[in-house]
């Protein structure tokens with residue numbers, strides 16, 4: 001068959017599909033974003049009200065800041081530092097009281113609005129994120145098995161958590177901040193231009209520089225943050241893989257190797273941290289450099305204007321400048337520019353959320369190719385169990401070039417017991433996957449009682465099939481509930497009866513909690529044989545029309561194997577089931593009504609044990625003669641590496657009742673000295689960073705003193721030497737500016 005035609009493909013990794021394992025940075029580069037309206041798809045009416053209230057209060061909070069600067073200008077005029085004792089006491093008291101009352105009212109307003117905006121947006125976001133997370137997880141679980149072949153399952157959990165967190169962040173508090181800061185910037189500019197457009201225009205020239213430095217800092221930080229998220233997801237995948245296979249890790253003494261692998265993955269997070277620290281340091285330093293330069297220029301130009309206008313403080317009403325007015329214009333512009341910069345992270349968070357949401361929504365909307373949740377499809381009332389594979393061709397989605405079924409047919413009449421044999425990897429278990437409709441054939445059809453499986457309801461179909469596989473998968477719950485997975489809602493009596501038929505009743509009752517015993521993570525607190533018998537009980541309670549035993553005893557030691565085999569024999573003997581057996585044990589195969597031999601993607605021999613042995617140079621004959629099958633005597637010897645592995649796992653895992661974690665164990669405090677001991681290699685960075693932080697911390701008090709020095713000349717009549725004083729203090733601003741820039745960089749780079 002033509003390979004291109006054969007791979008048509010059920011592969012979910014097509015252009016229209018979502019690869020949730022692709023990195024977010026890749027998504028940012030290549031994936032489009034969802035619209036803002038779509039981002040809030042999961043908002044109900046309560047969320048909408050919360051967001052509306054949050055928006056209004058965020059705007060009020062934003063406006064309150066520039067208004068506060070007007071009050072600040074008024075209070076400076078009221079204090080007028082140059083009039084000393086000459087000021088009229090009543091007038092002074094009146095002006096101060098007025099501004100104080102205004103400040104108190106504004107403070108109360110900001111307190112209420114500031115709290116409400118964050119509370120409303122955060123609550124609305126967490127409510128929506130909960131629904132989104134649920135829909136996202138449900139969408140992942142709904143996908144067909146083939147989808148998981150091409151999407152790293154180990155990283156999915158971390159991805160769901162990280163992606164939805166990014167979305168939650170971008171649809172919650174950050175939106176409130178964005179509205180708040182944008183309103184603040186806009187109203188600040190309006191006030192500045194209204195109070196003194198010339199000074200505002202001069203200062204405004206610096207705005208692009210302030211905003212640009214803020215923007216580049218944010219961009220660098222967010223790309224470093226993305227990098228960190230990716231690296232942590234990778235490290236999380238390594239940890240999850242090691243911990244979920246902890247016994248195998250111990251068995252191969254691979255603890256150190258796994259720890260190394262985890263360390264290597266963490267190294268990338270360290271790099272991302274360093275990058276982020278540098279971005280914060282350089283960005284903060286750069287931004288403050290521009291801000292302080294603005295101060296210097298603004299203060300000087302303000303001084304020039306005050307000198308020129310020569311108006312007593314507080315008496316300027318139209319187009320003129322006094323000390324308070326200069327302060328108002330000056331701080332309104334600076335605050336607005338900084339607000340623009342501060343709005344950057346919010347905008348970035350919203351963009352990240354919209355980008356991340358694109359992949360999530362695509363997956364939520366993705367129609368599973370085999371949707372086990374769908375109610376559609378036939379649900380015949382009776383099942384005979386006639387199975388037919390007609391001209392089947394198949395390749396796995398993750399390996400489309402390897403043809404596992406090359407177009408063969410196989411009929412299995414109702415009630416027949418058929419054994420599938422062939423060398424390892426010849427495609428025996430693949431038939432089971434096709435029957436369970438984990439995958440659809442790429443060509444041909446699989447039918448049950450003449451119905452194409454694609455026409456049947458998937459839940460109904462799977463209800464008709466009892467599968468006991470190689471590695472019984474139990475869920476972390478009680479034994480009774482694990483058995484009930486075969487028949488949800490089954491009574492305790494039915495559970496007991498199934499356990500008895502599976503030879504599991506006695507050992508279960510031997511546990512202190514009987515059927516209420518928790519089996520641990522994937523049944524880790526039970527032996528392989530015990531797990532397998534519970535899996536058989538789970539299949540028995542289903543009373544399936546089709547029974548599939550896929551190497552059901554291959555992972556067991558001899559003793560367990562005999563007990564489990566007895567349970568299986570009992571199950572096969574009861575009811576008129578179509579039974580498909582995949583086994584290595586010759587006696588099991590020989591007793592089958594019929595044996596189909598698979599090779600190179602085809603059924604090459606088909607008949608009874610005797611008839612197949614009679615074929616000269618037959619494949620079955622050669623398999624039997626080459627000891628490829630276990631004889632009953634051989635079964636006392638472990639055959640495969642897998643057996644050995646499992647037996648050792650059992651030995652490791654089981655003491656009959658299972659190991660228990662001591663819940664009462666109290667976590668001990670770790671001495672601080674130990675923490676410091678671990679950090680010793682970073683001591684130089686700590687010292688440098690600490691010193692820089694201390695020096696950086698003095699910048700703002702010095703700035704305060706300079707500001708006071710600057711304000712005093714505003715209230716004096718400016719002439720000749722006073723202009724020089726303004727220039728002198730402007731120079732001082734630039735000096736502390738350079739110092740501040742340097743130490744801001746140093747402290748951020750060293751203290752991550």
Ligand SMILES: Nc1ncnc2c1ncn2[C@@H]1O[C@H](COP(=O)(O)OP(=O)(O)OP(=O)(O)O)[C@@H](O)[C@H]1O
Nearest residue numbers: 149396398399404423424425426427428429430431
């Ligand atoms: N999910 C998968 N993705 C890609 N290839 C797969 C997948 N599962 C199985 N295969 C490949 O398909 C082929 C058939 O596998 P299958 O499990 O059906 O073999 P098998 O005959 O049951 O082997 P064994 O006796 O060792 O269990 C093998 O080459 C295997 O590597």
